[in-house]
Every structure is written in C-alpha cells, then in structure tokens.
Amino acid sequence: MTEAENKTRAELSKWREGWVKRLNGELSRAMKNPMEGEPPEVGNLLSAMNHTIEGGGKRLRALLVLAAAEAVGGQEDWALPGALAVEMIHAYSLIHDDLPALDNDDLRRGRPTCHLVYGEAVAILAGDALQSLAFETLASADLAKLADGPERLTKALFILAKAIGPLGMVGGQAMDLAFEGQSPSLTQIMTMESKKTGFLMGSCLALGAALGGAKEGTVKAFEESGRLAGLAFQISDDQLNVTGDPKLMGKNVGTDAKKDKASVTTLISQKDATEKVSFLLNQALDGLKPFGSPKLEWLIGSIFGRSS
Ligand code: FPP
Numbered sequence: 120m121t122e123a124e125n126k127t128r129a130e131l132s133k134w135r136e137g138w139v140k141r142l143n144g145e146l147s148r149a150m151k152n153p154m155e156g157e158p159p160e161v162g163n164l165l166s167a168m169n170h171t172i173e174g175g176g177k178r179l180r181a182l183l184v185l186a187a188a189e190a191v192g193g194q195e196d197w198a199l200p201g202a203l204a205v206e207m208i209h210a211y212s213l214i215h216d217d218l219p220a221l222d223n224d225d226l227r228r229g230r231p232t233c234h235l236v237y238g239e240a241v242a243i244l245a246g247d248a249l250q251s252l253a254f255e256t257l258a259s260a261d262l263a264k265l266a267d268g269p270e271r272l273t274k275a276l277f278i279l280a281k282a283i284g285p286l287g288m289v290g291g292q293a294m295d296l297a298f299e300g301q302s303p304s305l306t307q308i309m310t311m312e313s314k315k316t317g318f319l320m321g322s323c324l325a326l327g328a329a330l331g332g333a334k335e336g337t338v339k340a341f342e343e344s345g346r347l348a349g350l351a352f353q354i355s356d357d358q359l360n361v362t363g364d365p366k367l368m369g370k371n372v373g374t375d376a377k378k379d380k381a382s383v384t385t386l387i388s389q390k391d392a393t394e395k396v397s398f399l400l401n402q403a404l405d406g407l408k409p410f411g412s413p414k415l416e417w418l419i420g421s422i423f424g425r426s427s
C-alpha cells in the first residue's frame with residue numbers, strides 16, 4: 120500500500136471511530152426516555168431495548184446512511200436521524216430473529232440474547248417498540264432549514280417502511296421460515312437473503328441519499344447498490360456461520376447446520392461463495408462509481424473478507 124493510501128485509510132478509520140462514538144451516544148440518549156414526560160420505565164421494556172442497542176455492533180448500517188448523504192452533496196447531520204433509525208430497526212430485527220420461535224439463539228453481540236435476559240414476552244415488545252421508535256426518530260428529523268425538507272423526509276420514511284415490510288425484510292424472514300425442512304434452489308435462497316438482509320442495507324443508502332437531497336434516479340441507484348452489498352453481506356454471514364470465530368462475531372456459529380437450514384454454503388463451496396460475494400460487491404461499487412465516494416467505497420469494500 121502506498122503512503123497516500125495508508126493516509127486515506129487512517130482518515131477513514133478516524134471518521135468511522137468518531138461517528139461510532141457519536142452514534143452510540145445519540146442512541147443511548149434516544150433510549151433514555153423515548154416517552155418524553157412519561158415515567159421512564161414501563162416494567163423493564165426500556166432495559167430490554169437498551170440491552171441490544173447498547174450491546175454495540177459495527178454500526179455499519181448507520182455509517183452507510185451518513186456516507187450516502189455526503190456522497191450526494193448533503194450534510195451528514197441531515198441524515199443522522201436516519202442513521203439512528205436504521206440501527207433501531209436492525210436491533211429490533213436481531214431481537215426478534217433470536218427468539219425461540221425463529222432462530223432460537225442464545226448469544227448476540229457477545230451477550231445473552233434479549234429474551235434470555237428479559238423473557239420472551241418482553242423481548243417481543245422491545246423489538247416492537249424499537250421499530251416504532253425508529254420511525255418516531257426519523258420523522259422528528261429537523262430539516263426545516265431546507266426548502267424541500269418535508270419532501271425529503273416523506274421519501275425517507277417511505278423508503279424505510281417499504282424496505283422492512285412484507286416485500287422486504289419481514290417477507291424475507293417469512294421465506295426463511297418457509298424454507299425450513301425444504302430444499303430451496305440457490306436462486307430462491309438468494310432472493311430470500313436479499314430481502315431479509317439486503318433490503319435494509321439498500322434502504323440505508325437510499326434514505327441517506329434522499330435526506331442528502333438526491334434526485335429520484337440517484338436514490339434508486341443507491342438503493343440497488345445497497346441491496347447488492349447487503350446480499351453479499353448475508354452470503355458472507357452464511358460463510359461465517361461455518362468458518363467464523365464466535366468471539367469475534369459475538370454470536371454462535373454452526374447454527375445453520377445444527378438446524379439443517381439451507382443457506383448459500385449448503386449449495387455451493389466456500390470458494391464459490393467468496394467469488395459470489397466479490398462479484399456482488401463489485402457490482403455494488405460499479406453502481407456508485409459516478410458519485411466518487413471514498414467512504415461508501417471503503418464501507419462496502421470492508422464487507423469482503425470480514426470476520427465480524
Ligand atoms: C448481522 O448484522 C445481521 C444479519 C446478517 C442480518 C440477518 C437478518 C435478520 C436478523 C432479519 C430478521 C428479520 C426479522 C423480521 C426478525 P451485523 O453483523 O452488522 O451485526 P452488528 O450490528 O451486531 O455488527
């Protein structure tokens with residue numbers, strides 16, 4: 120690596136570190152008392168929400184929102200409510216995904232899963248509450264200074280709602296369930312994985328672009344690249360479920376095989392899966408090339424060969 124490349128990489132890492140710190144602070148603040156003026160704790164609902172939100176995570180989705188806004192000439196601060204919202208949605212999806220009725224996992228972000236600590240009923244409610252808090256947070260974005268602020272916000276709300284609904288993340292999760300005990304084809308698995316993981320990542324880029332002031336065509340291009348990157352992310356997750364280190368990942372590995380669950384790696388070799396990941400990431404990067412964003416390129420590139 121040249122000296123200039125090293126410098127760029129160090130700057131990007133610094134940007135990420137700074138934002139992860141700020142995002143964690145903002146998320147904690149948003150969790151403190153989402154019901155302003157109301158008693159701060161209802162049973163232990165807020166503690167259960169906090170358990171997963173404050174458990175950390177890479178904050179990749181939030182960083183993608185911020186980088187996308189900047190890539191289209193907007194300010195990262197305009198997109199911050201969107202970045203917080205996608206992390207809340209992500210946390211809700213992790214809590215529900217780990218429930219006994221779904222994947223029945225006991226480890227997440229290096230901690231016991233939410234339902235193990237707070238019980239199933241509270242974990243279900245914590246996921247529900249994080250989902251509504253996400254929309255409340257995004258809808259409260261202060262874009263009043265911008266002439267088209269309300270329009271950008273409506274677009275962002277629509278993008279997020281659509282991505283996580285029956286045609287997106289929840290639909291993908293329903294396919295995941297329906298495939299249990301079946302032998303889906305590679306195409307079917309990739310469609311399911313694109314929906315359950317790729318659509319949320321697509322919405323990160325799209326709503327970042329929308330909040331940053333991009334035109335419809337750009338928002339769509341960002342969404343498509345995000346979906347491709349998200350599919351690559353899920354395929355690498357399937358790989359890590361076989362080869363990963365649970366300590367680095369903060370979650371159990373070998374769970375797909377234990378549940379006899381079809382994933383990309385049950386149908387193709389690790390080597391072919393790595394090629395697929397690389398192909399999809401290159402497609403995602405190609406779509407973003409016209410916008411010349413080192414941050415987006417670096418974040419998306421980091422999916423290749425990831426270990427956590
Ligand atoms: C790990 O993200 C998460 C995934 C690979 C996504 C899996 C898909 C779901 C959980 C969808 C479930 C949907 C419903 C409706 C229950 P990560 O490695 O970025 O985690 P981190 O934020 O902890 O780093």
Ligand code: MG
Binds near residue numbers: 216221295
């Ligand atoms: Mg799952």
